[in-house]
Amino acid sequence: MENKINEVPRINFVDPEEAAIYKALQKQSEIIIEDKLENTMVLNMGPQHPATHGVLRLLLKLDGERVVGCVPELGYLHRGYEKLAENMTYYEYIPHTDRLDYLATMANNVHYVLAVEKLAGIDIPDRAKWIRMIVAELSRIASHLIGIGTMAMDVGALTILLWSLREREKIQSIFDKVCGARFTTSYTRIGGVASDIDDEGIAMIKKFIDEFPFYLHEMEKLLHTNKIFLDRCEGIAYISKEDAIAIGFTGPNLRGSGVEWDLRVKQPYLFYDKVDFKVPTYTEGDALARYYVRVDETLESCKIIRQCLEKMQPGSIIANEPKKVLPKKEEIYTRMEELIHDFMLVNFGMNPPKGNIYAGFENPKGELGFYIVSQGKGYPWKLKIRSPSFNNLQALPMLVKGHLVSDVVAIIGSIDPVMGEADK
Amino acid sequence: METKLTNQIVLNKIKQKFPSAILSTEEFQGDFILYVDTNQIHELLKFLKEDSELCFEQSTDITAVDWATRKNRFSMVYQLLSYKNNYRLRVMCYVDGSLHHPTVSDIWPGANWQEREVYDMYGIIFDNHPDLRRMYLPEYFEKYPLRKDYPLMGNPGDFKLPTIIED
Numbered sequence: 009m010e011n012k013i014n015e016v017p018r019i020n021f022v023d024p025e026e027a028a029i030y031k032a033l034q035k036q037s038e039i040i041i042e043d044k045l046e047n048t049m050v051l052n053m054g055p056q057h058p059a060t061h062g063v064l065r066l067l068l069k070l071d072g073e074r075v076v077g078c079v080p081e082l083g084y085l086h087r088g089y090e091k092l093a094e095n096m097t098y099y100e101y102i103p104h105t106d107r108l109d110y111l112a113t114m115a116n117n118v119h120y121v122l123a124v125e126k127l128a129g130i131d132i133p134d135r136a137k138w139i140r141m142i143v144a145e146l147s148r149i150a151s152h153l154i155g156i157g158t159m160a161m162d163v164g165a166l167t168i169l170l171w172s173l174r175e176r177e178k179i180q181s182i183f184d185k186v187c188g189a190r191f192t193t194s195y196t197r198i199g200g201v202a203s204d205i206d207d208e209g210i211a212m213i214k215k216f217i218d219e220f221p222f223y224l225h226e227m228e229k230l231l232h233t234n235k236i237f238l239d240r241c242e243g244i245a246y247i248s249k250e251d252a253i254a255i256g257f258t259g260p261n262l263r264g265s266g267v268e269w270d271l272r273v274k275q276p277y278l279f280y281d282k283v284d285f286k287v288p289t290y291t292e293g294d295a296l297a298r299y300y301v302r303v304d305e306t307l308e309s310c311k312i313i314r315q316c317l318e319k320m321q322p323g324s325i326i327a328n329e330p331k332k333v334l335p336k337k338e339e340i341y342t343r344m345e346e347l348i349h350d351f352m353l354v355n356f357g358m359n360p361p362k363g364n365i366y367a368g369f370e371n372p373k374g375e376l377g378f379y380i381v382s383q384g385k386g387y388p389w390k391l392k393i394r395s396p397s398f399n400n401l402q403a404l405p406m407l408v409k410g411h412l413v414s415d416v417v418a419i420i421g422s423i424d425p426v427m428g429e430a431d432k
Numbered sequence: 433m434e435t436k437l438t439n440q441i442v443l444n445k446i447k448q449k450f451p452s453a454i455l456s457t458e459e460f461q462g463d464f465i466l467y468v469d470t471n472q473i474h475e476l477l478k479f480l481k482e483d484s485e486l487c488f489e490q491s492t493d494i495t496a497v498d499w500a501t502r503k504n505r506f507s508m509v510y511q512l513l514s515y516k517n518n519y520r521l522r523v524m525c526y527v528d529g530s531l532h533h534p535t536v537s538d539i540w541p542g543a544n545w546q547e548r549e550v551y552d553m554y555g556i557i558f559d560n561h562p563d564l565r566r567m568y569l570p571e572y573f574e575k576y577p578l579r580k581d582y583p584l585m586g587n588p589g590d591f592k593l594p595t596i597i598e599d
Binding site: 082083086088090091092095126127129250253254255256267269274275363364365366368375377379381389390392394398399402431432 | 458460461462463465489490491492493495497498509511515518520522540541542544545546549553566567568569570577578582584
């Protein structure tokens with residue numbers, strides 16, 4: 009009796025007559041039942057997609073709304089900068105570094121000439137070092153502002169982008185004042201910088217770093233209490249410490265995974281060992297952590313700039329090495345020796361010693377490195393750019409697996425690639 | 433108290449394990465360069481990654497150099513970074529005349545794209561690479577642009593334009 013109660017009656021959901029019709033239909037159209045579950049499709053995202061930060065093309069394999077596979081296709085912005093570098097002097101290549109990471113032009117200029125100076129063994133004056141640090145940090149703030157703004161826009165908070173662009177505009181105006189161009193700066197020279205910062209420029213920088221924390225705090229208030237933003241970024245695209253290092257993550261992405269690694273601290277260049285700043289590190293390893301690292305880094309950059317302005321002393325801004333550094337324009341017109349040097353440097357380039365060097369620096373996106381092979385001529389035999397965006401993007405297929413299509417844009421935003429740099 | 437890794441310590445450690453692998457060494461502007469026998473490059477790099485003291489966890493950059501007139505035309509350049517020791521090392525070796533070279537993408541996952549880029553630009557074929565396609569250029573492109581015999585302005589016809597279908 010008890011057994012019968014416990015026995016669950018089997019219910020036929022499908023009417024036997026109906027089942028027969030289905031079977032007949034199957035025979036006609038040759039559909040196999042199992043096929044209904046295998047409904048993966050391939051979605052082509054980009055290259056002209058507003059959330060891919062340029063011309064990144066992703067081929068996504070979807071199961072319903074989940075991503076099961078991803079293949080990034082690069083090269084839509086490939087301009088052959090490594091080939092170009094082999095056919096021009098070290099001086100002529102400076103403007104081309106603007107076009108690598110076009111959101112942090114000043115940082116590229118500074119780090120390229122630092123690499124060439126390492127090769128040629130040039131020591132630069134103190135004031136030039138301080139100025140380089142100031143402009144590199146300003147451009148770090150500008151780059152992170154775009155990174156924060158576009159990531160917030162990708163997940164639906166458009167206001168942040170407008171506010172961050174407004175702040176970035178002030179930095180562009182400072183660059184305009186300092187070097188005469190807002191975007192394509194080409195400010196640094198081998199051995200120093202092109203022009204000195206005058207009092208008006210310093211006043212503009214001071215005004216900016218005084219006001220910026222307040223405006224950043226306003227942005228933070230809007231985002232950090234926004235449940236939609238937090239829910240969409242928290243726990244998305246987790247990457248562990250070991251994976252992040254092995255795949256080639258550098259910069260803010262690596263620090264979001266809990267590796268306290270900043271080349272400015274670990275392998276100091278310029279005067280980064282003489283200023284005091286923290287390296288913001290988060291251990292969560294998700295998209296939100298990478299975002300927080302960028303926000304915190306902008307404030308640290310402000311701290312560095314303030315210390316640079318305090319410690320900067322008047323002095324020369326370009327090294328006195330006539331065989332390697334371009335002379336001043338007035339001197340070319342009035343002195344014979346300088347005219348000869350100028351002629352030789354412009355036509356044949358400076359001749360660094362034979363050998364090869366690698367120099368890596370902390371760019372806003374990660375480690376920007378230059379590998380230069382010199383044969384003792386004015387032209388580099390080979391110049392390889394180790395671009396952070398290229399190596400960071402490599403983790404994308406790993407990160408997007410298992411997430412929704414709508415999360416893919418948030419993940420790209422959290423990696424913050426720039427295609428000008430990834431495609432070279 | 434950890435001892436700081438110096439060039440000599442690294443060199444001794446490798447020489448202990450691979451007595452005949454290192455052909456020569458060079459120090460230039462603070463960089464330390466090892467020139468290594470091509471036949472032992474894969475085992476040596478695997479050792480550099482997996483040794484508990486050296487611990488080169490990241491391949492910062494992989495590239496090749498075209499020497500144009502030398503007997504061994506191409507060199508591979510491995511730029512390694514040890515996070516534990518805060519130490520950089522550059523390993524260089526020649527590529528065989530057959531242009532086949534062992535892949536290191538099984539040692540460092542990050543080497544995958546870096547080797548694809550080298551294949552795209554120099555035409556060096558990496559054996560056992562999981563996904564050896566061109567990185568930047570289209571698949572139909574036949575030449576290798578960073579070789580020294582490729583002209584700066586390119587060859588006419590290298591890039592095929594899409595054919596226009598008239599209706």
